[in-house]
Amino acid sequence: EAGVVQSPRYKIIEKKQPVAFWCNPISGHNTLYWYLQNLGQGPELLIRYENEEAVDDSQLPKDRFSAERLKGVDSTLKIQPAELGDSAVYLCASRKGGSSYNEQFFGPGTRLTVL
Amino acid sequence: AQRVTQPEKLLSVFKGAPVELKCNYSYSGSPELFWYVQYSRQRLQLLLRHISRESIKGFTADLNKGETSFHLKKPFAQEEDSAMYYCALGGSQGNLIFGKGTKLSVKP
Numbered sequence: 104e105a106g107v108v109q110s111p112r113y114k115i116i117e118k119k120q121p122v123a124f125w126c127n128p129i130s131g132h133n134t135l136y137w138y139l140q141n142l143g144q145g146p147e148l149l150i151r152y153e154n155e156e157a158v159d160d161s162q163l164p165k166d167r168f169s170a171e172r173l174k175g176v177d178s179t180l181k182i183q184p185a186e187l188g189d190s191a192v193y194l195c196a197s198r199k200g201g202s203s204y205n206e207q208f209f210g211p212g213t214r215l216t217v218l
Numbered sequence: 219a220q221r222v223t224q225p226e227k228l229l230s231v232f233k234g235a236p237v238e239l240k241c242n243y244s245y246s247g248s249p250e251l252f253w254y255v256q257y258s259r260q261r262l263q264l265l266l267r268h269i270s271r272e273s274i275k276g277f278t279a280d281l282n283k284g285e286t287s288f289h290l291k292k293p294f295a296q297e298e299d300s301a302m303y304y305c306a307l308g309g310s311q312g313n314l315i316f317g318k319g320t321k322l323s324v325k326p
Contacts, residue, residue: 136314145317145318146314158312
């Protein structure tokens with residue numbers, strides 16, 4: 104079984120430029136998460152999807168961040184415009200719907216560097 | 219407030235020594251707790267969860283509701299255990315709340 108796939112793995116951009124990250128969850132996983140991981144910190148939730156619906160986006164900075172999961176499978180996270188402080192690792196995770204537990208499966212992450 | 223605290227940023231032990239990575243949580247209700255591990259150049263992966271009460275790679279963790287702790291233990295550390303370890307709390311909204319992580323370094 105393929106795990107959670109993310110691309111690109113690394114991205115270097117200049118500040119004020121737009122950037123997008125893509126995630127393909129494990130097949131059959133209804134729940135998809137985007138996390139932000141700053142250096143020396145644990146992952147922090149940005150947004151959670153149940154199928155195509157964003158059910159928790161309270162931590163997403165909506166002035167510059169946006170996300171979509173149009174068909175309830177793949178998801179894209181976008182930043183426009185990027186700022187220096189956005190340099191971090193962006194993690195995608197998925198979870199099987201109906202699971203009794205919160206076990207989540209993580210992708211390798213996208214390391215963003217904003218210059 | 220829901221919170222996870224891992225007081226040690228770095229824990230360094232010698233091979234064969236016992237290891238204990240501390241985790242304390244704050245949560246009202248019945249907590250769901252996990253330990254995730256990230257080996258060098260690998261993705262974050264589940265190590266164990268309190269509900270299954272299992273031992274994985276020699277690691278165990280017991281939920282102590284009185285002390286609100288979920289410490290990770292292993293009696294004899296191995297070099298391959300060197301990694302980042304994150305304690306995580308299953309939040310009421312279906313997400314995970316992570317601690318800041320502890321880097322375990324096992325020296326030969």
